[in-house]
Amino acid sequence: MSLAVGVIGAGVMGSEHARILREATPGAHLSGVCDADVARARQAAGGVWVTTDALELIRSDRTDAVVIAAPDITHASLVLACIEQGKPVLCEKPLATTAAEARGVVEAEIKASRRLVQVGYMRRFDPAYAEMKRLKDEGAIGSPLILHNVHRNPVVPTWFAGPMSVTNAFVHEIDASRWLLGSEMVSAHVRSLGAGDPLLITMETDRGEVVSTEVFMNCGYGYHVHAELVGQKGTLQTITPRLVTENLSGFSRGTYPDNWIPRFRNAYIAQLDQWVKSIRSQLPGEGASAWDGYLTTKIADEIVAAMANGVDAKLVPEAVPALYR
Template sequence: MTLAVGVIGLGVMGAEHLRLLREETAGATVTAICDADGERAGRLAQGAAVFADPLALIASDRVQAVVIASPDATHAGLALACLAQGKPALCEKPLAATTAESLRIVEAEVALGRRLLQIGYMRRFDPAYVEMKHAADAGMIGDPVLLHNVHRNAAAPDWFTGPMAVTNSFVHEIDISRWLLGADPVTATVHTAPGGDPLLITMETDKGQLVSTEVFMNARYGYHVHAQLVGRAGTVQMAQPAVTLTNGSLHHGHTYPENWVPRFRDAYRIQMNDWVRSVASGKAAGASAWDGYVATVVAEQVVSALQGAARVNLSLGARPDLYA
C-alpha cells in the first residue's frame, strides 16, 4: 500500500522533502501540496492537488499523512490540526515557538493515547551520529562523560536575531545531545564572545555528564558541524565531513558546504524513508512531540541566560508515559 502524503510549505526544506518523497522514498506518493506562493505550488504540483488552505489539505481525504515544512510560527496550529484529524505528521523543527504551545501539543497527543507526530530532528538519522551512538551504547568507549559539539554557519541572514542562534540552531544540539547521552540537561551556562557571536553553551545532564557547544553563526568558511564523545575508556568523533580529498593548485583537502542541506542530505533521506515505514507499521520512530517540547523549553530557558542570567537551572516537567 502506498502512503498518500500532503506537503505543506515549499521553501528550502519543503522543496527538499517534496523531492525526497518523489525521488528517493519507497512506499509514498505526494497527493497534495500547499504553499503561500500559489505560483510556486503550481510549478511543483506534478499532478498533486494544490491547496491554498493548509487546514483543508490536512482534512482532505486525498491525504493520509502530512509533512509540515511551513514557517516556524505555523507549526503548532498545523500539528494540532493533524492530531484533530488523527493523521500522522512529520513536522519540521521547532514543534512550536513557545513552551506553552509545545505543551499543548503534547497534551493533545497524550489525550489521543498514541504517537502521531514526529519532529524533524534529522541528525538522529545521520550516519556519523548513528555510529557515535552505537559506540556509546555498545560500551566501546566506556561510560560517556563529555560531549563536545561545534555548530558553525557560513553566515547568518539579516533577519537572524541573537536569540535565534539558540532557538533555531542550538536546538539541534539540545536534541542530539539528549539522544546520544540518553540523559536530560539540568543546568546551562552561556558565554558570549564580543559582539554576541560565537556563543559557548555548557550544560550538565541528570547523569552528571558535561556538554559543551560552540554556536558560531558567521564562521565565514562554510557550514561545519562536528561532535566528539568522550568516555572513560576512549573517544568517538566525526571524521571529515566529506568522502573524498582533493589535490590541486597547491592545496590538499576537502570543501565545506554552504548550508545544512548538503551536509545532512543522507540524514534527510533516511529520516523520510524511516517515517514512511513507521506510519505504515504504526510504530512511531524518530523524535517525538515530547522531544520537540524539551528542545523548545530548554532553548527558551537558555535564552534567559543569554539575556543576563549567566547560569540557569533547567526545568522540563514530568515526561508522560506515552513517551517512556
C-alpha cells in the same frame, strides 16, 4: 497501498521533503503541496495537487499524512490540526515557538491516546551520528564524560538575530545531546563573544556529563557540524562527509557546503523512510517525539531567559508521560 503525503511549505526544506517523497521514499508518494506562493508550490509539487490553504491539505482525503515545513510560527497550530484529523505528521523543528505551545501539542496527543507527531531533528538519522550512538551504547569508549559540539553556518540573513542562535540553531544540539547520551540537561551556562556570535554554551546533565557547544552563525567558510564524545576509554567523533579530496599544487583541499541540505541529505532521506515505515507498521518510530520536541523548546526558552538576566539556566527535568515511555 502507497501512503499519500502532503507537504506544507515549499521553501528550501519543504522542497527537499517534496523531492524525497517524489524520488526516494518507497511505500509513500507526494500527494499535494501547500504554499502561499503558488508558483513555488507548483515547482515543488512536480505535477501533483497544489493549494494555498494548509487546513484544506490537512483535511483532504487526498492526504494520509502530512509534512510541515512552513514558517516556525505556524507549526503548533498546524500540528494540532493534524492531531484533530488523526493524521500522522512530521513537523520540522521547532515543534512550537514557545514551550507553552509545545506543551499544548503534547497534551492534545495524550488526549488522542495515540502518537501521531514526529519532530524533524534529523541528526538522529545521520549515519555519522547514528554510528556514534551505536558504539557509545555498546560501551566502546566506556562511560561518557564530555560531548563537544560544533555548529557553524557561513552566514545568516539580517533577520536571523537575537535569541535565534539558540531557538533555531542550538535546538539541534539540545536534541542530539539528549539522544546521544540518554541523559537530561540540568544546567546551562552561555558565554557570548563578539556581538553575540559565536556563542559557547556549556550544559551539565543529570549524570554529571558536560556538553560544550560552539554556535557560530557567521563563520564565513561554510556549513560545518561536528561532534566528539569523550569517554573513559577513548573518544568517538563524526567525520565530515566528503566525496573527494583535491590534491593540487602542493596542497590537499576539502570543501564545505554552504547550507545544511548537502551535509544532511542522507539523514533527511532516512528520516522520511523510517517515518513512513512507522506509520505503516502503526508503531512509534525512532525519531524525536512530541515530548522530545517540547523539552527541546522548553530548554531553549529557559536558556534565552537566563541569558537575558545574565545568569545560568537551571533546568529541571520532568517526568515522562506514559504515552512516551
